[in-house]
Amino acid sequence: MTTVPERLLTRSEEHGPPVSPEPRDRTLPLLSLRDVRIGDTGDGREIVHGVSFDLTPGKAVGIVGESGSGKTLTCRAALGILPAPFEVTGGAVEIDGTDIASLTPARWTALRGSTIGAVFQDPASYLNPSLRIGRQIAEVLRVKKGLGRREARGRVLDLLRAVHLRDPELVHDQYPFELSGGMLQRVLIAAAIAADPRILIADEATTALDVTVQAEILDLLAGLREQAGLALVVVSHDLAVVAQLCDEVLVMRQGEVVEQGPARGVLDDPRHDYTRLLIREHEQYGLEKFLTPQEEA
Numbered sequence: 500m501t502t503v504p505e506r507l508l509t510r511s512e513e514h515g516p517p518v519s520p521e522p523r524d525r526t527l528p529l530l531s532l533r534d535v536r537i538g539d540t541g542d543g544r545e546i547v548h549g550v551s552f553d554l555t556p557g558k559a560v561g562i563v564g565e566s567g568s569g570k571t572l573t574c575r576a577a578l579g580i581l582p583a584p585f586e587v588t589g590g591a592v593e594i595d596g597t598d599i600a601s602l603t604p605a606r607w608t609a610l611r612g613s614t615i616g617a618v619f620q621d622p623a624s625y626l627n628p629s630l631r632i633g634r635q636i637a638e639v640l641r642v643k644k645g646l647g648r649r650e651a652r653g654r655v656l657d658l659l660r661a662v663h664l665r666d667p668e669l670v671h672d673q674y675p676f677e678l679s680g681g682m683l684q685r686v687l688i689a690a691a692i693a694a695d696p697r698i699l700i701a702d703e704a705t706t707a708l709d710v711t712v713q714a715e716i717l718d719l720l721a722g723l724r725e726q727a728g729l730a731l732v733v734v735s736h737d738l739a740v741v742a743q744l745c746d747e748v749l750v751m752r753q754g755e756v757v758e759q760g761p762a763r764g765v766l767d768d769p770r771h772d773y774t775r776l777l778i779r780e781h782e783q784y785g786l787e788k789f790l791t792p793q794e795e796a
């Protein structure tokens with residue numbers, strides 16, 4: 500694991516207190532889902548049939564399962580951004596002990612980015628095509644961290660370096676259309692960690708990246724977890740990613756959690772036929788190298 504540059508770990512106290520106080524206890528969940536159910540209000544169907552987990556600082560929960568099983572809707576429910584016609588129809592989501600159903604729009608604005616951040620697939624749709632990359636990330640730093648123009652520029656360059664973009668000065672001044680999909684994905688990751696969120700939801704965030712870059716980004720996230728206590732929700736079809744990064748895993752099929760438990764336990768000794776099938780299908784990704792016992796240092 501690489502050491503995360505000090506400047507990426509520093510919360511800028513000089514710019515006022517954080518929006519939400521530091522957790523007093525690292526054993527208290529930052530994010531809790533309690534039997535979260537999601538329905539389609541158009542036809543009244545329930546799409547997600549109850550998801551529960553607790554995420555404490557520095558921990559990572561992985562969600563795996565086939566396409567359409569409800570992984571992304573679950574993440575969006577946790578972020579309070581379910582698209583119509585979907586709605587949370589049961590259960591509750593708590594961020595830092597607060598039920599998100601009680602959050603005002605202003606409180607949500609304060610929480611997003613600085614307490615909870617997210618990276619989804621399809622990075623181009625999350626960036627403004629007419630603004631240079633550097634300006635878009637700097638905007639996050641100026642709004643969420645109160646940084647001035649010069650300070651923000653320095654930190655944007657640090658962030659672009661941290662996500663292993665070569666020639667950060669050049670990327671800083673480029674427009675989204677000038678970058679490849681993999682580069683845009685890294686820009687989004689940089690923007691998502693810019694305001695030092697305490698929770699990061701990464702929904703297939705490294706899927707579009709080539710293997711080497713993916714490994715570097717996973718390393719960066721592992722470093723932020725370890726050193727800054729970042730809590731992660733990782734959605735990935737790649738069980739090797741989940742095995743490498745996550746403490747706990749949820750296996751979803753057709754909106755249902757069919758198996759849940761410690762990642763090593765579930766992936767080493769799956770109880771459900773569907774989990775076994777997923778593991779068999781993913782053997783080609785080299786899952787076994789993450790499951791074999793670690794050698795003594």
Ligand SMILES: Nc1ncnc2c1ncn2[C@@H]1O[C@H](COP(=O)(O)OP(=O)(O)OP(=O)(O)O)[C@@H](O)[C@H]1O
Nearest residue numbers: 546564565566567568569570571572573582583584
């Ligand atoms: N914007 C939308 N409009 C209509 N249906 C949707 C929308 N988003 C999700 N769905 C439907 O809701 C169900 C759950 O979708 P969701 O995106 O959560 O699955 P997923 O497990 O993340 O899949 P994938 O791995 O393909 O991203 C699916 O049946 C999907 O077709």
